[in-house]
Amino acid sequence: MPRQRILQLEDQVEQQQPPPAKRARKSTVAANDDDAPVASGSTGGSSAASEKKKKAQLKKFFDRLSKECKSDNCKFQGSPKTIKLDEVLEENEFETIFKGKGTLIQPTPQNKPKSTVTVINFNDAQIQDLFGSMLKDLKGYRWSRGGVHTRTFGRGFGFGFGSSTFSKSMKQGACEVKIRTLHVEYSKNSMKCTLKFEVAEVGGDYYGDYDNYKLQLNNSYGMGLVLIPPKNPRWLSLSTSKSLASRELPLRTVVIKNFPPKAITPHYLALRGTGGPIESVKRHKERDRLEIRYLEASSAQYVSTMAQKYPGLRLNHQRLRVGLTRTHRLPVEVVAAIGLRGASRSVRLHNLTNNFTAKELETEFARFGEIDDVWFGRDPKAEKPHAVVTFCHLMAAVKAYKTARTEGWTVSFRKNLPTVFKTSDYEHHTVFIWFSSPITVQKLLQDMDFRFRNGDPIRAQVSGKNAFLTFSDPANAAKFYDSYEHPQATSKNWAIKDRTPRTAELAAVKLGASRTLFIDGFTDPRVNFDRLHEDFSKFGEIFYVFADLEKACAKVVFTNMASALKAIENIHENRSNYSVYRGARVTFGRLMDRVPHLRPLLIPDTYADSPVQAENESTFNQGNASPASVKSQLPEEPISVNAPYEGVKSGVLANIDESDDGYDLKSSYADEGEWEWIERLDLTNGRMRLDVMPARKAG
Numbered sequence: 001m002p003r004q005r006i007l008q009l010e011d012q013v014e015q016q017q018p019p020p021a022k023r024a025r026k027s028t029v030a031a032n033d034d035d036a037p038v039a040s041g042s043t044g045g046s047s048a049a050s051e052k053k054k055k056a057q058l059k060k061f062f063d064r065l066s067k068e069c070k071s072d073n074c075k076f077q078g079s080p081k082t083i084k085l086d087e088v089l090e091e092n093e094f095e096t097i098f099k100g101k102g103t104l105i106q107p108t109p110q111n112k113p114k115s116t117v118t119v120i121n122f123n124d125a126q127i128q129d130l131f132g133s134m135l136k137d138l139k140g141y142r143w144s145r146g147g148v149h150t151r152t153f154g155r156g157f158g159f160g161f162g163s164s165t166f167s168k169s170m171k172q173g174a175c176e177v178k179i180r181t182l183h184v185e186y187s188k189n190s191m192k193c194t195l196k197f198e199v200a201e202v203g204g205d206y207y208g209d210y211d212n213y214k215l216q217l218n219n220s221y222g223m224g225l226v227l228i229p230p231k232n233p234r235w236l237s238l239s240t241s242k243s244l245a246s247r248e249l250p251l252r253t254v255v256i257k258n259f260p261p262k263a264i265t266p267h268y269l270a271l272r273g274t275g276g277p278i279e280s281v282k283r284h285k286e287r288d289r290l291e292i293r294y295l296e297a298s299s300a301q302y303v304s305t306m307a308q309k310y311p312g313l314r315l316n317h318q319r320l321r322v323g324l325t326r327t328h329r330l331p332v333e334v335v336a337a338i339g340l341r342g343a344s345r346s347v348r349l350h351n352l353t354n355n356f357t358a359k360e361l362e363t364e365f366a367r368f369g370e371i372d373d374v375w376f377g378r379d380p381k382a383e384k385p386h387a388v389v390t391f392c393h394l395m396a397a398v399k400a401y402k403t404a405r406t407e408g409w410t411v412s413f414r415k416n417l418p419t420v421f422k423t424s425d426y427e428h429h430t431v432f433i434w435f436s437s438p439i440t441v442q443k444l445l446q447d448m449d450f451r452f453r454n455g456d457p458i459r460a461q462v463s464g465k466n467a468f469l470t471f472s473d474p475a476n477a478a479k480f481y482d483s484y485e486h487p488q489a490t491s492k493n494w495a496i497k498d499r500t501p502r503t504a505e506l507a508a509v510k511l512g513a514s515r516t517l518f519i520d521g522f523t524d525p526r527v528n529f530d531r532l533h534e535d536f537s538k539f540g541e542i543f544y545v546f547a548d549l550e551k552a553c554a555k556v557v558f559t560n561m562a563s564a565l566k567a568i569e570n571i572h573e574n575r576s577n578y579s580v581y582r583g584a585r586v587t588f589g590r591l592m593d594r595v596p597h598l599r600p601l602l603i604p605d606t607y608a609d610s611p612v613q614a615e616n617e618s619t620f621n622q623g624n625a626s627p628a629s630v631k632s633q634l635p636e637e638p639i640s641v642n643a644p645y646e647g648v649k650s651g652v653l654a655n656i657d658e659s660d661d662g663y664d665l666k667s668s669y670a671d672e673g674e675w676e677w678i679e680r681l682d683l684t685n686g687r688m689r690l691d692v693m694p695a696r697k698a699g
Contacts (some may be wrong), residue, residue: 054096061085062134069177075143076175078273078302079419080200089193094118094186101414102126102184103425110482116189121425122182130182140177142201143169144272172272176202213488249299250597251324259283259290260316265372266390268292268320271313273306277416278345279334280393281372285495287575293328295338295511296418300324317370329599336568337398337425338417339508340559345372345397345406346390346414353384365389368403369396388414417507426474431481435488441467441559442690445543446677447486452476455514458501458561460543470499472509505561515543515561515590517568519554520600522581526657529691531580532556533682539563539570544690546675555589564588568601575603 068074068083075081089097098120106112106119122130164337183196256268265283268290269275276299282291294300306499307313307322314320337343349361358374365371365621370392378385391397397413404411433444441462452473457480459470471477481492517536536556540563546555558564571578571586586598674695 053093057093057097058131060135061087061596062138063197065179065199066138069138069140069199072171074140074199075169076140076177076201077143077169078201078275080180080198083197085195085197085653087193087195088188088191090191091188094193098184098186101130102182102444105425113343115165116187118184118186118188120184121546122184124180125183131179135179138177138179138198138199139174140201142172142272144172144270147295178202200339247673249326251326252294252297252300252330253325253328254292254294254300255323256290256292257288257321257323258318259320260318261285261288263315265292267315271306271315273302274313275416276300276302277418279330279395280345282392289695295330295334313529328524329597331395331599332512332568332601333572334394335508335511335513335588335598336565336572337394338511339505339513339565340569341398341401342413342415342417342502342504342507343394343398343401344413344416345392345394346388346416347401348412348414349387349389349404350410350412351384353386356387358387361387361389363389365400365404368400369393390414417503418510420503420506420510426478428477428481428494428498429474429501430468430470430473430499431477431492432486432495433469433484433486433489433492435465435467435486436490437488438464439467439488440544440688441541442688444469446690448480448484452510455516455561458505458509458515459499460559465525466500468495470501471500472506488674508565512588513561513565514588515558515564517556517558517564518585518587518589518600519556519581520552520585522552522554522584524580524582526556526580529680533689534684535578536567538687539567542689544677544692546692548694552584571601571603575601578603 005436046361047342064085065083068085074083093266098118100121102120103126104118104120106117107115113543128135141486178198178201179199180199181198183198184191185194185196259268265281273293278297279293279295281293282288292300292303295305301324303313304322304324307320312319313322334343347365358376368391371389372392373388373390375388375390376385389400389627391400401413418435439462440458444462444467445460452471454476456471456473457469458472460462461468461470468475481494484492485598505513519532527547528549529545529547532547532554533542535556536542536545539558541559541618542563543557543559546557547553556564556567558567568586570590582605584603585600586603587598609650675692676695678691680689680691681687
């Protein structure tokens with residue numbers, strides 16, 4: 001009897017109508033049939049159901065993201081994190097959620113129009129529109145930064161005996177989390193949807209609290225923070241006084257007024273948010289004071305912000321008293337060292353012999369400058385140990401790196417570069433152009449109407465009919481690609497092997513480097529177009545040389561930013577070779593102005609021409625100098641570490657640039673007015689060159 005009853009119930013179920021969801025789907029199909037009647041209200045019901053399903057799927061995405069943010073695999077330690085989520089969606093489900101949202105990257109008429117993979121990027125406002133009120137519930141956990149060296153019995157840290165250990169990161173508490181960007185990819189073939197979230201603690205990255213401080217990247221000057229917004233673009237114009245130039249320098253120096261006597265700098269740098277790229281540190285033990293000069297003002301500002309928030313920055317059970325101060329502009333030679341070699345304060349020594357001790361290494365490398373720390377370690381994959389020597393000043397590390405290489409050491413820099421965040425949805429850096437007839441790189445750049453404030457393009461290369469232009473900012477590359485027209489350019493495309501600039505080059509651009517050098521304030525009448533071409537062509541191909549001899553200023557524009565970096569480095573190390581420019585300042589330049597936060601190189605009046613130099617000058621003025629003779633004057637590595645600037649009458653020049661921070665280049669606005677372009681034959685190499693001067697006034 002029970003069995004018969006079960007069979008009766010199954011028959012009744014089969015005879016019943018399908019569930020509401022299936023009934024709605026059938027009614028949709030029937031609505032598309034010409035013979036089927038259309039039920040009233042079916043469209044509204046379907047739309048409501050679709051919207052409900054969309055919200056449920058977004059809620060599912062957000063719950064998974066929230067779970068990942070709170071997991072131990074996602075540690076918020078002052079830098080953004082990337083969280084990847086995969087989901088299988090039918091095409092209509094994907095369209096319901098993401099169609100019309102964000103910025104469509106692919107497929108578009110310009111980018112892979114037939115692709116079956118859809119790519120969409122979301123910025124801050126678009127993310128808010130997509131998830132709405134759910135965003136306020138996103139939380140995570142703040143963690144301390146592990147890996148700091150800790151002393152053990154025997155003072156093994158830095159003194160060659162005993163042992164050293166590393167501290168582990170510890171969970172410190174809950175924090176608010178913000179979604180900075182969202183990258184969505186969907187494949188129609190596999191129905192796989194991938195979401196890549198870039199999340200960060202609110203106020204937890206090196207650019208400070210976006211909600212409270214409204215910090216923004218300044219692409220014009222390459223700094224991460226503008227403390228005093230300029231009232232007009234020429235905020236350091238020709239009439240700017242020394243006091244105004246000094247007053248508006250960004251705050252990039254942190255001063256700790258109660259640094260514990262038994263603490264060391266690595267202990268401070270292990271605190272959350274303090275590990276930004278550093279130019280120099282200075283310890284005043286008699287006053288319990290520590291000065292840290294960061295490369296970027298944003299890093300110093302974030303340290304100050306964290307010190308003011310509860311519980312502040314604590315070291316050895318005491319809260320640090322942190323302040324900011326204006327001290328010095330960022331030296332151009334530091335920017336050049338970063339762009340050429342990815343320089344930092346720390347030099348890594350590989351494959352050391354086992355009989356070395358930390359004390360012996362400290363003694364060996366102290367000749368280059370004051371040492372902040374020496375650390376020993378052993379790589380499991382390497383047979384021999386390695387060490388890291390951290391100097392108090394970045395330029396001392398550069399001297400140690402260059403000299404140690406010539407002495408047979410295997411060395412490299414420990415990476416600690418300014419972070420270059422992606423500011424656009426574009427990905428390509430290099431544009432390829434094919435011309436119908438051969439073209440020179442000078443003609444290519446001269447015909448360009450695009451002048452970007454960050455100095456793009458940073459590299460231009462021409463080979464016959466082929467031209468490659470490399471941009472530091474993909475957005476500038478896209479703008480040029482979409483708008484560039486030339487009667488002889490038969491085709492243009494993105495380079496197959498996209499020549500992405502090195503991370504060190506991008507960091508240098510962010511700090512202010514470019515293809516242009518400004519030379520301001522020379523007084524020697526021997527400085528002319530011939531001299532400028534001869535002295536600077538040895539570093540790389542020159543686009544043009546601008547000279548206004550009445551105002552005693554000049555501008556050398558290269559076709560490759562690396563050439564300008566090499567020129568700055570060589571002038572810094574061998575100023576006596578440039579005594580003809582004595583009294584001048586040399587720095588990087590950008591569109592219509594110099595970079596105001598950079599401190600130029602000073603070639604002092606104290607240089608005296610040696611007999612050899614006087615003979616070279618005489619030969620040059622007779623027009624018989626050759627590029628080989630000029631190149632032969634370049635010193636080979638290693639540089640002299642005991643007398644870094646030779647040929648000076650008055651002795652030591654260690655702080656010659658430190659007192660030059662308030663100087664404002666009087667002729668830095670060299671791009672004003674009309675120009676006169678002159679194409680000349682360079683007799684030294686048989687090639688055509690471009691000389692530019694202010695246009696002559698009529699009459």
